[in-house]
Amino acid sequence: MTGxxxxxxxxxxxxxxxxxxxxWVNAMPAExxxxxxxxxxxxxxxxxxxxxVYGEGGDPDRLIPFDMFPRVFTGAEWARxxxxxxxxxxxxxxxxxxxxxxxxxxxxxxxxxxLVYQNDAYEKAVAGIVPxxxxxxxxxxxxxVRTGPDEFFVLEDNCRTPSxxxxxxxxxxxxxxxxPALFRENRIAPVENYPEILRRxxxxxxxxxxxGEPTVVILTPGHFNSAYYEHSFLADLMGVELVEGQxxxxxxxxxxxxxxxxxxxxxxxxxRIDDAFIDPLCFRPDSMxxxxxxxxxxxxxxxxICSAPGAGVADDKAVYTYVxxxxxxxxxxxxxxxxxxxWQCSKADDLKxxxxxxxxxxxxxxxxxxxxxxxxxxKSTAAQVAxxxxxxxxDPGNYIAQPTLALSTTPTFVEExxxxxxxxxxxxxxxxxxxELVPGGLTRVALTEGSLVVNSSQGGGVKDTWVLAE
Amino acid sequence: xxxxxxxxxxxLARYMERAETAAxxxxxxxxxxxxxxxxxxxxxxxxxxxAAGTAHAFAQKYKDPVQRNIESHLFFDLDNPTSVASCxxxxxxxxxxxxxxLTTQVWDAINTAFQELRQLERLPxxxxxxxxxxxxxxxxxxxxxxxxxxxxxxxxxWDFLKLGYALERADNTARLIDVxxxxxxxxxxxxxxxxxxxxxxxxxxxxxxHRAFHWAYGGDVTAKKIAHFLILNPQCPRSLITCIxxxxxxxxxxxxxxxxxxDAQSQGRKLLAGLSELHTDDVFDEGLHEFLTRFIGENGNLxxxxxxxxxxxxxx
Numbered sequence: 001m002t003g004x005x006x007x008x009x010x011x012x013x014x015x016x017x018x019x020x021x022x023x024w025v026n027a028m029p030a031e032x033x034x035x036x037x038x039x040x041x042x043x044x045x046x047x048x049x050x051x052x053v054y055g056e057g058g059d060p061d062r063l064i065p066f067d068m069f070p071r072v073f074t075g076a077e078w079a080r081x082x083x084x085x086x087x088x089x090x091x092x093x094x095x096x097x098x099x100x101x102x103x104x105x106x107x108x109x110x111x112x113x114x115l116v117y118q119n120d121a122y123e124k125a126v127a128g129i130v131p132x133x134x135x136x137x138x139x140x141x142x143x144x145v146r147t148g149p150d151e152f153f154v155l156e157d158n159c160r161t162p163s164x165x166x167x168x169x170x171x172x173x174x175x176x177x178x179x180p181a182l183f184r185e186n187r188i189a190p191v192e193n194y195p196e197i198l199r200r201x202x203x204x205x206x207x208x209x210x211x212g213e214p215t216v217v218i219l220t221p222g223h224f225n226s227a228y229y230e231h232s233f234l235a236d237l238m239g240v241e242l243v244e245g246q247x248x249x250x251x252x253x254x255x256x257x258x259x260x261x262x263x264x265x266x267x268x269x270x271x272r273i274d275d276a277f278i279d280p281l282c283f284r285p286d287s288m289x290x291x292x293x294x295x296x297x298x299x300x301x302x303x304x305i306c307s308a309p310g311a312g313v314a315d316d317k318a319v320y321t322y323v324x325x326x327x328x329x330x331x332x333x334x335x336x337x338x339x340x341x342x343w344q345c346s347k348a349d350d351l352k353x354x355x356x357x358x359x360x361x362x363x364x365x366x367x368x369x370x371x372x373x374x375x376x377x378x379k380s381t382a383a384q385v386a387x388x389x390x391x392x393x394x395d396p397g398n399y400i401a402q403p404t405l406a407l408s409t410t411p412t413f414v415e416e417x418x419x420x421x422x423x424x425x426x427x428x429x430x431x432x433x434x435x436e437l438v439p440g441g442l443t444r445v446a447l448t449e450g451s452l453v454v455n456s457s458q459g460g461g462v463k464d465t466w467v468l469a470e
Numbered sequence: 471x472x473x474x475x476x477x478x479x480x481x482l483a484r485y486m487e488r489a490e491t492a493a494x495x496x497x498x499x500x501x502x503x504x505x506x507x508x509x510x511x512x513x514x515x516x517x518x519x520x521a522a523g524t525a526h527a528f529a530q531k532y533k534d535p536v537q538r539n540i541e542s543h544l545f546f547d548l549d550n551p552t553s554v555a556s557c558x559x560x561x562x563x564x565x566x567x568x569x570x571x572l573t574t575q576v577w578d579a580i581n582t583a584f585q586e587l588r589q590l591e592r593l594p595x596x597x598x599x600x601x602x603x604x605x606x607x608x609x610x611x612x613x614x615x616x617x618x619x620x621x622x623x624x625x626x627x628w629d630f631l632k633l634g635y636a637l638e639r640a641d642n643t644a645r646l647i648d649v650x651x652x653x654x655x656x657x658x659x660x661x662x663x664x665x666x667x668x669x670x671x672x673x674x675x676x677x678x679x680h681r682a683f684h685w686a687y688g689g690d691v692t693a694k695k696i697a698h699f700l701i702l703n704p705q706c707p708r709s710l711i712t713c714i715x716x717x718x719x720x721x722x723x724x725x726x727x728x729x730x731x732x733d734a735q736s737q738g739r740k741l742l743a744g745l746s747e748l749h750t751d752d753v754f755d756e757g758l759h760e761f762l763t764r765f766i767g768e769n770g771n772l773x774x775x776x777x778x779x780x781x782x783x784x785x786x
Contacts, residue, residue: 223567232569241471244474246474247474260728260781
């Protein structure tokens with residue numbers, strides 16, 4: 001594994017943030033490690049934090065593998081990420097308000113009109129709406145990768161309903177329970193106030209018609225959804241109701257939930273279902289998950305929806321290329337975090353380059369997620385590359401390509417002891433009256449040796465992510 | 471609280487209680503099958519299936535009513551909606567949906583039962599004898615009930631849990647008594663015989679009330695004493711009157727908390743008043759089976775009133 005930045009070992013010496021972890025791992029015999037690993041797994045299973053993979057069958061209560069070796073950032077490293085992530089979250093929201101309003105950025109010629117207005121994720125139904133506090137995306141998940149001591153890149157933005165934050169919280173809980181000494185020896189910034197900040201953020205965007213303390217709910221597709229655990233976990237920690245579409249109805253100018261005492265008004269909906277399903281009268285008529293009439297109430301300011309319908313246009317992989325431009329345009333700042341250089345296969349020149357270098361590149365679907373439908377050139381066989389080439393030529397506008405990044409590695413427990421494995425990072429930025437970020441996030445790790453794909457649906461695992469207090 | 475949440479809590483409790491009843495039923499059957507059966511009665515295991523209301527489904531799937539098949543059917547069989555495994559699975563599914571309305575301890579108790587059951591299912595059947603199955607079920611049912619009583623917030627959610635337990639237990643007790651009287655001993659000439667008393671005692675054992683009965687009554691075991699104990703004695707934790715009292719208590723808490731009474735409260739009070747004025751002789755004059763059938767119907771109506779007044783989501 002040479003040529004990759006190892007976050008712990010710089011040659012033979014240990015980088016400062018990991019200083020104490022060297023002793024920790026050396027003092028842990030293999031039997032103890034196995035015992036702890038089994039204990040962690042039992043804890044996850046007892047809590048009920050499981051994950052179902054769509055279309056894979058098998059155990060519906062599968063666990064995402066948890067790696068006990070933490071991933072560590074210094075306070076200084078984090079300070080930069082903090083500024084960069086918040087900057088990006090602000091720019092993305094400014095972009096959303098703009099493109100559903102006057103479209104200044106398009107008029108100024110900084111982003112092609114076609115890319116915005118012809119985009120599948122552009123919701124004409126919300127054009128002209130400015131949501132409370134001018135926020136469309138209240139929870140912005142920014143996927144970051146690292147290639148060197150100071151080199152961080154944004155891989156993609158998630159402006160709709162990024163998931164995984166429950167793992168950030170549970171991984172920490174379990175580490176604190178199993179290795180309390182580590183937390184005494186290292187000064188690790190806490191992440192446990194995330195649900196409280198989330199609740200405050202959601203309450204801060206209550207609609208104009210709400211007077212008094214707003215009633216916040218989480219809207220879930222139901223307990224068959226793979227992220228249901230997370231929905232109920234967040235509802236529990238925030239002390240708000242977890243509702244399904246069938247629990248809500250529209251009457252008069254408001255949305256109500258069905259309770260044992262009769263209808264109760266709902267002011268803010270943190271929805272964990274896609275735009276297409278939230279209102280069968282406005283979007284997909286066959287949706288059983290949504291609430292008929294919800295969009296009318298939303299338009300007239302009777303309820304807030306988080307993230308707002310239409311937010312998806314900002315996290316599209318083709319729009320992604322223009323985020324640095326958004327930062328300059330709306331904030332008048334230079335981007336703190338860089339994009340990965342990206343080729344748009346819809347452009348003839350770019351497509352030509354991509355086809356010539358297919359074996360070196362990562363090619364993704366514009367609307368894909370979860371690591372499905374992508375090609376990792378250097379890790380694929382000639383036959384796989386050839387098959388992908390056909391699909392690419394058939395519909396070039398559906399793809400973007402990026403260089404294969406030398407993702408950093410962190411030590412990870414494997415069969416034989418510890419070994420470097422590739423990681424990424426997703427911090428969760430909260431945007432309401434204020435823009436806030438808890439010091440931490442979800443580190444995903446590719447458990448297979450040499451693999452660069454960290455998605456849980458592709459056999460990735462998770463780690464606790466530490467930010468050391470200075 | 472959300473009507474759907476209340477509904478899930480109510481059914482989680484009902485399924486846990488039902489799982490326990492399925493195990494108790496197995497125990498009744500096992501004990502009765504130990505009596506020499508030279509009397510020319512129907513096969514006792516057969517009667518048990520009639521009582522459980524699953525005789526037809528059983529016959530289609532297993533044919534022979536031998537103990538091992540009955541054990542599979544009442545304990546493990548997921549095709550049987552009232553088997554222990556089905557009930558615990560349903561209870562856990564309801565719990566998973568309302569995870570936020572439960573304490574960690576309650577979730578843990580239910581989830582542990584579910585996970586252990588999966589391990590039990592994988593064991594060779596020769597290692598899982600009947601007493602292990604019934605003990606296992608009682609123990610986990612007790613753990614869940616204990617966790618609810620010890621840790622749940624005393625809010626409306628608690629009332630819906632307790633209502634589920636009370637109504638299901640009332641129904642199950644009535645059905646268990648009916649098994650004895652109507653199914654196990656169909657011929658009048660045996661009433662009062664040794665066999666009759668033996669079967670009554672078995673019933674008491676299945677309800678874990680054998681010793682309690684002796685403490686409360688002393689002397690001979692008679693049908694009237696037992697009927698009094700299981701129907702009208704407020705000291706017996708499974709008696710019909712105890713269950714209906716408990717249901718009323720929680721309905722009253724709900725109407726106070728919500729500042730509003732519903733049809734459920736009036737039906738509950740009527741049912742309790744009827745039981746309070748009743749004497750054992752009245753029960754036997756009406757006919758035990760007839761009385762029980764009427765009670766099961768009225769108890770079911772009370773459940774329907776709870777549904778309409780709180781759980782349906784159409785409350786105005």
